[in-house]
Amino acid sequence: MNRLHGKVVIITGAAGGQGSAEARVFAQEGAKLVLTDVAEEGLKRVAAGVKNHGGDVLTIVHDVSSEEGWKTVIEQTVERFGAVHALINNAGIITREGIEETTLEMWEKIQSVNSRGIFLGIKYVTPEMRKSGGGSIVNISSIWGIVGSGGSAAYHASKGAVRLLTKTAAVEYAKDRIRVNTIHPGVIKTPMLATNKNVEKLKEQTPWPRLGRAEDIVYGALYLASDESTFVTGTELIIDGGYTAK
Ligand SMILES: NC(=O)c1ccc[n+]([C@@H]2O[C@H](COP(=O)([O-])OP(=O)(O)OC[C@H]3O[C@@H](n4cnc5c(N)ncnc54)[C@H](O)[C@@H]3O)[C@@H](O)[C@H]2O)c1
Numbered sequence: 681m682n683r684l685h686g687k688v689v690i691i692t693g694a695a696g697g698q699g700s701a702e703a704r705v706f707a708q709e710g711a712k713l714v715l716t717d718v719a720e721e722g723l724k725r726v727a728a729g730v731k732n733h734g735g736d737v738l739t740i741v742h743d744v745s746s747e748e749g750w751k752t753v754i755e756q757t758v759e760r761f762g763a764v765h766a767l768i769n770n771a772g773i774i775t776r777e778g779i780e781e782t783t784l785e786m787w788e789k790i791q792s793v794n795s796r797g798i799f800l801g802i803k804y805v806t807p808e809m810r811k812s813g814g815g816s817i818v819n820i821s822s823i824w825g826i827v828g829s830g831g832s833a834a835y836h837a838s839k840g841a842v843r844l845l846t847k848t849a850a851v852e853y854a855k856d857r858i859r860v861n862t863i864h865p866g867v868i869k870t871p872m873l874a875t876n877k878n879v880e881k882l883k884e885q886t887p888w889p890r891l892g893r894a895e896d897i898v899y900g901a902l903y904l905a906s907d908e909s910t911f912v913t914g915t916e917l918i919i920d921g922g923y924t925a926k
Pocket residue numbers: 692693694695696697698699716717718719722742743744745770771772773793820821822823864865866867868869870871872873
């Protein structure tokens with residue numbers, strides 16, 4: 681309990697499987713939360729659940745690919761809570777097409793959410809974190825940001841970009857005591873998996889004998905957001921049941 685006591689944490693994609701689980705656990709650990717997503721109804725549901733358990737929550741409908749949107753999120757966060765200590769850049773989308781089936785439009789849409797969204801988050805949160813004497817940014821990449829799968833070309837490229845953007849941000853912001861790390865989830869049972877026709881195959885290919893759960897990721901994000909990880913920056917936390925260990 682209280683691993684995030686007094687910390688103000690922004691979570692993007694908070695209406696989704698992993699984001700909503702992070703919201704619940706982070707609130708139990710004492711965080712004040714800013715929950716954002718494009719899915720307004722889902723966001724309201726998640727926020728109501730957190731508030732019912734005594735959590736202090738601000739919700740903002742926010743498209744992470746929008747620069748204006750990020751300015752608003754940071755302004756409203758500071759107005760409500762006075763500071764921002766951690767950002768979980770979690771929002772993401774997927775397409776599963778190979779390179780020749782990927783249209784330019786699909787490519788750009790995926791990069792704009794998964795990669796540009798994270799760039800903008802880092803760009804607009806760091807000045808506020810600097811004012812607070814530091815902070816922690818956790819970028820959700822994927823095992824598909826480390827290894828190829830033979831499909832989902834645009835997704836792989838976007839998640840690989842997150843991995844390297846994170847490392848260079850870690851180097852750039854260490855002097856400001858702002859830590860920047862990635863998490864690389866494996867196959868995690870959330871709504872994103874609903875459109876994946878290869879789940880059984882992926883499960884068989886995963887050494888650990890079950891699919892991942894949102895909670896498996898949450899506790900990694902909690903560690904990286906908290907002061908328990910103050911010497912950890914630029915690292916890749918792979919949480920995949922051993923998929924990439926083979
Ligand atoms: N589920 C998996 O197997 C898996 C594996 C590796 C990585 N990931 C990554 O984990 C993160 C969380 O995904 P999840 O599994 O919870 O999926 P999810 O689909 O349940 O949640 C994603 C959330 O992002 C929101 N979102 C989509 N576009 C947005 C935008 N433009 N602006 C703001 N919010 C937007 C959605 O509304 C949704 O609530 C994503 O970045 C995803 O790529 C997931």
